[in-house]
Amino acid sequence: MKNINQLTPKEIRALIRKGKWNRPTAGLALGYAQANLVVLPQKYAFDFLLFCERNPKPCPLLEVLEPGQYRTEFLSSDADIRTDIPRYNIYLKGKLETAVKEIRGFWKTDFVTFLLGCSFSFEEALLRAKIAIRHFEENKNVPMFITNIPCKPAGIFYGPMVVTMRPIPVDKVTRAVQITSRYASVHGAPVHIGDPLEIGIKNLRKPDFGDSVTINKGETPVFWACGVTPQAVMMKAKPDLCITHAPGHMFITDLLNEELATL
Amino acid sequence: MKNINQLTPKEIRALIRKGKWNRPTAGLALGYAQANLVVLPQKYAFDFLLFCERNPKPCPLLEVLEPGQYRTEFLSSDADIRTDIPRYNIYLKGKLETAVKEIRGFWKTDFVTFLLGCSFSFEEALLRAKIAIRHFEENKNVPMFITNIPCKPAGIFYGPMVVTMRPIPVDKVTRAVQITSRYASVHGAPVHIGDPLEIGIKNLRKPDFGDSVTINKGETPVFWACGVTPQAVMMKAKPDLCITHAPGHMFITDLLNEELATL
Numbered sequence: 001m002k003n004i005n006q007l008t009p010k011e012i013r014a015l016i017r018k019g020k021w022n023r024p025t026a027g028l029a030l031g032y033a034q035a036n037l038v039v040l041p042q043k044y045a046f047d048f049l050l051f052c053e054r055n056p057k058p059c060p061l062l063e064v065l066e067p068g069q070y071r072t073e074f075l076s077s078d079a080d081i082r083t084d085i086p087r088y089n090i091y092l093k094g095k096l097e098t099a100v101k102e103i104r105g106f107w108k109t110d111f112v113t114f115l116l117g118c119s120f121s122f123e124e125a126l127l128r129a130k131i132a133i134r135h136f137e138e139n140k141n142v143p144m145f146i147t148n149i150p151c152k153p154a155g156i157f158y159g160p161m162v163v164t165m166r167p168i169p170v171d172k173v174t175r176a177v178q179i180t181s182r183y184a185s186v187h188g189a190p191v192h193i194g195d196p197l198e199i200g201i202k203n204l205r206k207p208d209f210g211d212s213v214t215i216n217k218g219e220t221p222v223f224w225a226c227g228v229t230p231q232a233v234m235m236k237a238k239p240d241l242c243i244t245h246a247p248g249h250m251f252i253t254d255l256l257n258e259e260l261a262t263l
Numbered sequence: 264m265k266n267i268n269q270l271t272p273k274e275i276r277a278l279i280r281k282g283k284w285n286r287p288t289a290g291l292a293l294g295y296a297q298a299n300l301v302v303l304p305q306k307y308a309f310d311f312l313l314f315c316e317r318n319p320k321p322c323p324l325l326e327v328l329e330p331g332q333y334r335t336e337f338l339s340s341d342a343d344i345r346t347d348i349p350r351y352n353i354y355l356k357g358k359l360e361t362a363v364k365e366i367r368g369f370w371k372t373d374f375v376t377f378l379l380g381c382s383f384s385f386e387e388a389l390l391r392a393k394i395a396i397r398h399f400e401e402n403k404n405v406p407m408f409i410t411n412i413p414c415k416p417a418g419i420f421y422g423p424m425v426v427t428m429r430p431i432p433v434d435k436v437t438r439a440v441q442i443t444s445r446y447a448s449v450h451g452a453p454v455h456i457g458d459p460l461e462i463g464i465k466n467l468r469k470p471d472f473g474d475s476v477t478i479n480k481g482e483t484p485v486f487w488a489c490g491v492t493p494q495a496v497m498m499k500a501k502p503d504l505c506i507t508h509a510p511g512h513m514f515i516t517d518l519l520n521e522e523l524a525t526l
Contacts, residue, residue, distance in 0.1 A: 042309075045309050046305075046308050046309040046312060049309065049312050049313065049316065050312065050327055050329075053312065053316065053324055053327060054327075061316055064313055064316060064317075066313075066417070066418065154329070155329065181525070184447075184525070262444070262447070262525075
C-alpha cells in the first residue's frame with residue numbers, strides 16, 4: 001500500500017469507506033480542502049442555514065445538500081457523506097450519545113447535510129508564507145476557547161463563538177490578516193488580535209478544547225472563528241438529533257484550497 | 264421640505280411610509296446601500312435560502328428575517344419592510360398579479376423576508392474611481408439580459424442567471440474587476456467580460472429588461488449578475504405567493520456601501 005500521504009482525496013475516501021482509516025485527517029491530501037459536517041432533520045434545517053448565513057465566520061458554508069441527499073455535488077462528484085468520514089458524533093437532544101464509523105444505519109430521508117469550511121485550508125496558506133503554526137511545531141491540537149462574543153441567533157440556535165488561537169510574531173500579524181482574509185469560506189480573517197480578556201478569555205494556558213501551546217516573547221495571540229462553534233451551539237439548542245464529524249476527523253474534498261481563495 | 268437628495272435613509276423611509284414617495288430610489292441617500300426584497304411563505308423559505316447560498320452572485324444575502332418578522336436588525340434598527348419600500352410586486356403562482364404601495368394587509372405570520380444586495384452599491388464605487396456608468400450618462404435604466412448560464416437549482420427554484428451590462432473602456436476593465444470584487448455582497452465581480460454570445464446573448468441592442476445603451480469603439484461589454492434573477496426564478500418555480508419590490512423601487516438601508524466592502 002502506498003503511504004497515505006501520497007494518496008488522492010478520492011483514494012483516501014475509499015479507504016475510509018472500507019473502514020481502513022479511522023484516525024484524524026490532519027495532514028492528509030495536502031492542498032485539498034477539508035470540511036466540517038453537520039447533519040440535521042429537515043425541521044431544523046432552515047434555522048441552521050439561517051444561523052450559518054448570519055455567522056459566516058464560525059460557520060462558513062461550503063455546500064448544503066437537499067433533504068435526504070448524501071452525495072455532494074460541488075465538493076466531490078463521488079463521495080457519500082454517510083461513509084466517507086472516519087468518525088461521526090451523534091448528539092441526542094444536545095448530548096453526545098455515541099461515536100460511530102459510518103451512519104448508513106441512522107440515515108433518514110429528511111436529513112439535511114451542511115458542510116462547513118475548516119481552518120486547515122488557511123493554515124496551509126500561512127505556512128506557504130513562512131508563518132509557522134505553533135501547534136504543528138509542538139505536535140498538538142490547536143487551542144480553542146469559548147469567547148464572550150455572541151453568535152447572531154437564528155430560530156432555535158444561539159450561543160457564544162468558539163475561536164482558535166495561534167501565536168504570530170508581531171512583525172507578521174498584518175500579513176497573517178491579509179492571507180487569511182483571502183479565505184472567507186474557511187473562517188477568513190481573525191475575529192480578534194491581542195488581549196484575550198477583550199473577548200472573555202481569562203487564561204490562554206487553559207483552552208476549553210484542544211491543547212495549550214507556547215507563546216513566545218515578541219508574539220501576539222491571534223484569534224480566528226472556529227468550526228467547533230456549531231457543536232457548542234447544538235449543545236445549547238438541543239435538537240432531537242444532530243450528527244457531526246468527530247473533531248479532527250474531517251470530510252476530505254476534491255477542492256483545492258486555492259480554489260476557495262478570493263482575490 | 265428639504266430636497267429629497269439631502270435626506271438620510273431614515274428620513275426617506277419615513278416619507279415612503281407616509282405614501283409621500285412612490286418613485287424609484289436610484290440616486291437617493293447616496294453612499295448608503297439599497298436592497299432587493301423577496302418575501303415568501305415559510306414552506307418555501309429553506310429552498311430559497313439554499314438557492315441564495317448556492318447562487319451568491321445573483322442572490323447576495325444582506326439580511327434574512329425570522330418567519331413573521333418585518334423589522335430588520337442588521338440593515339436598519341427602525342425600518343418596517345411592509346411599508347418602507349415605495350412599490351411592491353405581488354406574484355401569485357409565478358404571475359405578476361398586482362403592484363401595491365404597502366403590504367400590511369397581505370402580511371402573514373409565516374412570511375420570511377430576504378433582503379439582497381443591489382448593484383447601486385458597486386456603481387458608486389466605480390464612479391468614485393472615475394469609471395463612468397453609461398446608463399447614468401444616458402439617463403436610462405441599466406440593460407439586463409437573460410443568459411444561458413444556469414443558476415444552481417435548490418428545491419423548487421431554478422432558472423437562468425440574469426445579468427446587467429455596462430460598457431467599460433478597455434484600459435479600465437481590469438480596474439472595474441478589482442473594484443467590484445470588493446463588493447461580494449452586492450453581486451461582486453463580473454460573471455463575464457467580452458463576447459456576449461459566449462453567455463447566450465444574441466443582441467446587445469435588445470435587452471430583455473431595462474434600456475439599450477450605447478457601446479463606443481474601444482469599450483468592452485462587461486456583465487454582472489443581476490438582482491432580477493430571483494424574480495425570473497419565481498416565474499418558473501411558481502410559488503403560491505411571492506412579494507418583491509417593484510424594479511428600481513428598493514429598500515434604502517442605514518448601511519454605508521463602504522461597510523459592505525472587503526479588503
